[in-house]
Amino acid sequence: MPYTIRKQKCTQSDGDKGTYVLSYTTKKGKKVRNCHTSKKNAQGQIAAIEGPPMNSADEPENGELLLDEMDEEMDEVERACESVERALSKRSMTELFRG
Numbered sequence: 623m624p625y626t627i628r629k630q631k632c633t634q635s636d637g638d639k640g641t642y643v644l645s646y647t648t649k650k651g652k653k654v655r656n657c658h659t660s661k662k663n664a665q666g667q668i669a670a671i672e673g674p675p676m677n678s679a680d681e682p683e684n685g686e687l688l689l690d691e692m693d694e695e696m697d698e699v700e701r702a703c704e705s706v707e708r709a710l711s712k713r714s715m716t717e718l719f720r721g
Contacts, residue, residue, distance in 0.1 A: 627664045632657035644668065 625646045632640045632655075640657035644664040647653050658664040 625668050627661060629661075634659075646671075 625644060628643050628645065629641060630643045632643050634640050634657045638659065640659045642658045642661050642664045644656045644658060644667055645654065656664070656667060658667065
């Protein structure tokens with residue numbers, strides 16, 4: 623699909639002002655014009671359109687990524703708790719021997 627990025631004042635659907643317009647025609651023949659605040663954002667939309675599907679066979683689905691991230695965070699929390707428990711245990715032993 624040929625894309626055109628033109629520097630031109632525009633308004634986004636949420637009312638924000640933009641300075642770049644991305645224009646292209648879909649495979650079905652629909653003409654599309656999108657307003658962006660930067661040329662980089664317009665180029666990012668092209669990359670998103672042309673890139674592989676989000677749920678391709680070689681990439682995990684969003685839910686799987688979220689679970690992996692949660693597992694990693696839980697591991698970090700558990701390590702932090704163990705560290706605090708060790709520090710408190712050492713402190714209690716020290717106080718026992720002082721008293």
